Amino acid sequence: MAVLRQEGSRRLELKARRLKAVFVRTQDRAQAFYAETLAALGYKQNAEPFRRLAEMLPWRELPESQEAAIASLSCAAEMAVPNVAAWRWSNVRPANSLKRRIAAAASLFSGTCPSLLERLDACDLTVRAGQRAACDVLCASGLLGARRAAAILANVIVPFALAEGRIGSVPTDLPPEETNATVRLTAFRLLGRDHNPALYSGNGILLQGLIQLHRDFCLSAHPDCASCELLKAFAAPRNSTSANHQQKEN
Numbered sequence: 001m002a003v004l005r006q007e008g009s010r011r012l013e014l015k016a017r018r019l020k021a022v023f024v025r026t027q028d029r030a031q032a033f034y035a036e037t038l039a040a041l042g043y044k045q046n047a048e049p050f051r052r053l054a055e056m057l058p059w060r061e062l063p064e065s066q067e068a069a070i071a072s073l074s075c076a077a078e079m080a081v082p083n084v085a086a087w088r089w090s091n092v093r094p095a096n097s098l099k100r101r102i103a104a105a106a107s108l109f110s111g112t113c114p115s116l117l118e119r120l121d122a123c124d125l126t127v128r129a130g131q132r133a134a135c136d137v138l139c140a141s142g143l144l145g146a147r148r149a150a151a152i153l154a155n156v157i158v159p160f161a162l163a164e165g166r167i168g169s170v171p172t173d174l175p176p177e178e179t180n181a182t183v184r185l186t187a188f189r190l191l192g193r194d195h196n197p198a199l200y201s202g203n204g205i206l207l208q209g210l211i212q213l214h215r216d217f218c219l220s221a222h223p224d225c226a227s228c229e230l231l232k233a234f235a236a237p238r239n240s241t242s243a244n245h246q247q248k249e250n
Contacts, residue, residue, distance in 0.1 A: 004200060004209030009170040011212040012205075015159035023163065033117050034059035034109055036156045041101045041148075049077075049085040050101075056080050062110050069110035073102045100143060107141035125153075125161055126171055135175060151177035154204045174204030183207055186214040189228075 022032045035054035042050035057076045063069045077098060081087070089098060108116050119137050124130030134157055138149035154174050161167045179201055187195060187210055200206035217228055 001199065001206060004206040004213070005172065006209070007212040007216075008205035008207070008209030011208045012154065012159050012162065012170045015155065016162035019159055019163035029164070030115070030117055031059050033156070033160060036160070037108065037116075037152060038105055040152045040156050041105055043096065045088040046098075046101075049081050049087050052081050052085045053077055059109055062106075064111035066106050066110045069106035070103055073106060074099070077102060095145075104141065104143040107143055108138070120157055121166070125158055125167055128173065128175075131171070131175055147176070147178040150175040150204055154208055170205070172205065174208075176202050176204050177207060179207065182214050183210045186210045186218055189218065 019032065019036070023029060026032055031054075035051055038050040038054045039047040042048075053073065053076055057072055063072055077087075087098060094100070112119075116137065120134050123134040123137070125134065131153060134153055135146060135149040138144050138152055139146060144152075154177060158167070158170065158174065162170065179197070183200075187197065187200065190210075190213070191199065200210060
């Protein structure tokens with residue numbers, strides 16, 4: 001699991017570097033955080049439309065009333081965003097619908113004092129208790145589940161804190177987000193058909209590591225897994241262990 005931990009940490013560090021560039025370009029940490037969080041609410045398929053939504057209706061222009069914020073975000077999402085980025089909602093569960101994601105965004109950013117970012121700043125992300133506190137802040141409205149909150153923690157909140165220097169390194173453990181097709185496929189290829197998902201499913205850093213390995217290796221090697229150097233490296237210890245076991249039996 002050391003490789004997964006290393007790659008998960010590297011993934012979050014790369015996100016932090018990108019955020020530092022955003023800070024330099026925009027000089028607006030609150031708006032940057034708002035845009036990144038909305039992108040995370042959109043999952044992979046709708047991250048870009050949600051970023052455009054954050055540009056079209058900036059955080060400081062969001063109405064204080066949650067109902068008015070929902071109406072404003074919905075109007076921009078339906079009337080303006082499709083002109084620059086297409087929404088993709090086929091085969092999406094009702095809990096992940098555009099209406100529910102916009103309601104979640106409004107609950108997080110409208111009329112809160114202290115602001116969401118200020119409340120998260122008070123959480124110590126280096127320990128599990130602080131990480132749980134951050135997830136509880138995200139889940140307070142009931143519109144986000146624990147797994148989606150954990151995904152926002154890993155993909156936005158921790159990299160944001162790294163970029164600002166509020167934490168010195170990536171935590172060794174994070175609450176687990178949902179496993180997805182990318183995680184399952186990469187784990188299948190690296191760990192074998194009969195691996196136990198409990199090896200990685202309880203730690204968000206290891207899940208992030210599987211995602212990063214997929215980006216670095218699987219996207220370029222697929223479908224020819226036999227030529228993947230990483231897969232060979234993973235297989236070598238297993239083959240060695242199996243050979244030693246057979247020798248002992250003989």
